[in-house]
Amino acid sequence: xxxxxxxxxxxxxxxxxxxxxxxxxxxxxxxxxxxxxxxxxxxxxxxxxxxxxxxxxxxxxxxxxxxxxxxxxxxxxxxxxxxxxxxxxxxxxxxxxxxxxxxxxxxxxxxxxxxxxxxxxxxxxxxxxxxxxxxxxxxxxxxxxxxxxxxxxxxxxxxxxxxxxxxxxxxxxxxxxxxxxxxxxxxxxxxxxxxxxxxxxxxxxxxxxxxxxxxxxxxxxxxxxxxxxxxxxxxxxxxxxxxxxxxxxxxxxxxxxxxxxxxxxxxxxxxxxxxxxxxxxxxxxxxxxxxxxxxxxxxxxxxxxxxxxxxxxxxxxxxxxxxxxxxxxxxxxxxxxxxx
Numbered sequence: 001x002x003x004x005x006x007x008x009x010x011x012x013x014x015x016x017x018x019x020x021x022x023x024x025x026x027x028x029x030x031x032x033x034x035x036x037x038x039x040x041x042x043x044x045x046x047x048x049x050x051x052x053x054x055x056x057x058x059x060x061x062x063x064x065x066x067x068x069x070x071x072x073x074x075x076x077x078x079x080x081x082x083x084x085x086x087x088x089x090x091x092x093x094x095x096x097x098x099x100x101x102x103x104x105x106x107x108x109x110x111x112x113x114x115x116x117x118x119x120x121x122x123x124x125x126x127x128x129x130x131x132x133x134x135x136x137x138x139x140x141x142x143x144x145x146x147x148x149x150x151x152x153x154x155x156x157x158x159x160x161x162x163x164x165x166x167x168x169x170x171x172x173x174x175x176x177x178x179x180x181x182x183x184x185x186x187x188x189x190x191x192x193x194x195x196x197x198x199x200x201x202x203x204x205x206x207x208x209x210x211x212x213x214x215x216x217x218x219x220x221x222x223x224x225x226x227x228x229x230x231x232x233x234x235x236x237x238x239x240x241x242x243x244x245x246x247x248x249x250x251x252x253x254x255x256x257x258x259x260x261x262x263x264x265x266x267x268x269x270x271x272x273x274x275x276x277x278x279x280x281x282x283x284x285x286x287x288x289x290x291x292x293x294x295x296x297x298x299x300x301x302x303x304x305x306x307x308x309x310x311x312x313x314x315x316x317x318x319x320x321x322x323x324x325x326x327x328x329x330x331x332x333x334x335x336x337x338x339x340x
Contacts, residue, residue, distance in 0.1 A: 004320050007036045009054035013061035014042050021203040022085070022242075023060055025131035029313045030058075033320060045069050049078060056323055059101065061085055062094045070100040079103075079327045083319065085128055087111040088235035089221070102327050105319060109261055110238035122326045128242035129315040130249045132307050135207045137251030142214070147172040147289055150217040151206055152243065154180035158219050164278040168285070170195050175209065177201065210250040214295070215273075215288055218243050218256035240265055248272070248306045253295040255285060265310070271302035 010027055013019040030037045040048035042064045049057065057073065059065050059082040070080060081103040084094050088111050095115075098104045104115050105126040115123040148169055152158070162169070162176065163185045169176075170191040176184075177197040186192040201209065210216055220241060238260040247254045248266075255273040256262070268274045273288055275281040288295055 002317070003033050003035070004324065005035045006055045006320075006324075007052065008034045008038075008320075009049055009052055009057045010037060010039045011045055011057060011059040011065065012039060012041055014064045015061065017200065017202065019061055022128070025134070025203075025312050026060070026316060028131075029316050032313070033316055042066065042069070046072060049073055055079065056081060056320075056327075058083065058319070059097075062097050063090070065097055067097055067100060070097060074100065074102075079323070081105060081319070081323050083107075083126060084111075088114075088237055091235060092232055103323055105322075107242075108237055108239045110236055114233075114235060124322055125239070126315060126319060126322075127239055127310075128245070129310045129312045130242065130245035130306060131203070132249055132311050134203050135210070135246045135249035137249075137303060138211050140211055142292065145212050145214045146175055147213075148174040148215050148217055148285070149209055149213040150176045150219070151178060151201065151209065152219070153178045153221075154183055155221045157221060159183050161219060161278060161281075165281055166192075168282045172289070175213075206246065207250055210247050210252045213252055214292075215255050215285065216247040216252045218247065218254060220257055220259045236260070244272075245306055245310045248299065248302045249310075251299055251303050253288060253299045254302070255281070255288065257281075266302055266305065271298055271305065273298070 008030060010030060012023050027037065027039055038048065038052050038054070045065065046069055057078055057080045059080065062082050062084060073080060080101045082098050082101040083105040084098055085107045086094070087106045087108040091111065091114075098115065099118055099120055103122045103124070104120055105124050106112060106115065107127045109125040112123050112125050159180070166184070166186050174195050175197065176195055177199050179198065179200065181187060181196040181198060184192060184196055187196055218241070220237065240259050240262055244254060244256060244265070253273070255275065258274055258276060262268070262274070266272045273284050275284050
């Protein structure tokens with residue numbers, strides 16, 4: 001297995017889940033890819049850096065890192081990469097920090113041009129991916145599966161969508177779970193309480209729910225309409241969210257609304273189902289729910305593609321190679337006799 005003979009300091013976001021789960025997956029893969037990796041918090045970043053002397057610092061998410069810490073470490077000659085994973089939704093919070101770093105990775109392709117327009121020379125699109133060791137398929141009898149699930153927060157546009165399709169989904173075996181679903185118009189009804197939970201599941205629980213679901217629903221959130229966003233310039237969101245990778249890695253059929261980059265990742269109607277309105281969602285949901293064999297054929301291709309192209313092992317290999325090339329890190333690689 002190809003590895004990089006460099007020392008990497010990984011800086012956690014210091015936020016709660018889902019960030020912790022993402023970080024743990026990335027740290028695990030970094031340990032396989034680099035000669036030495038250590039992990040630190042934003043508070044201990046400078047202390048840990050001076051002690052460890054890394055050749056590359058990777059700041060994850062970047063919400064809580066201090067500008068002055070980045071500037072100080074840059075003056076000492078450290079190479080710093082930041083991986084922004086909430087663009088453009090919270091770009092107002094992280095933009096100035098990102099522009100101080102040597103390399104910017106953003107999970108949204110549309111934001112690459114924005115950072116470049118600010119004069120940054122090393123900006124790259126690097127989407128999130130999936131930990132295929134957590135999100136894996138299993139043979140679950142159809143009779144043991146629910147019909148639909150959506151796991152995620154009840155942002156304003158999502159609440160509006162599920163209000164429109166409530167009657168259809170509540171007539172099926174459906175689970176909707178996450179923050180803010182009490183804002184759903186019919187949440188306090190018997191059907192609403194049965195369908196909607198205010199629980200956020202951890203990664204292993206989430207994967208298990210996907211494996212026990214016939215059709216997982218994905219909704220890309222609006223990039224600036226929700227009051228929880230920090231996107232004053234109203235930059236559009238172009239890329240897909242990592243829920244898509246997680247669903248497909250579990251071998252579960254996906255029905256998603258569109259994003260500008262969606263077809264760069266998967267083929268609509270042959271690997272995934274797509275919809276552009278609540279009416280089309282109901283039409284396609286009913287069709288795919290009825291045709292199990294169609295779902296099975298489509299998801300087999302999508303799952304294989306996900307494992308080949310969108311694992312965190314592949315993403316971090318891309319990050320490291322880009323960093324080596326961009327800031328002239330030592331490009332020493334060797335083959336390690338480890339099978340994964």
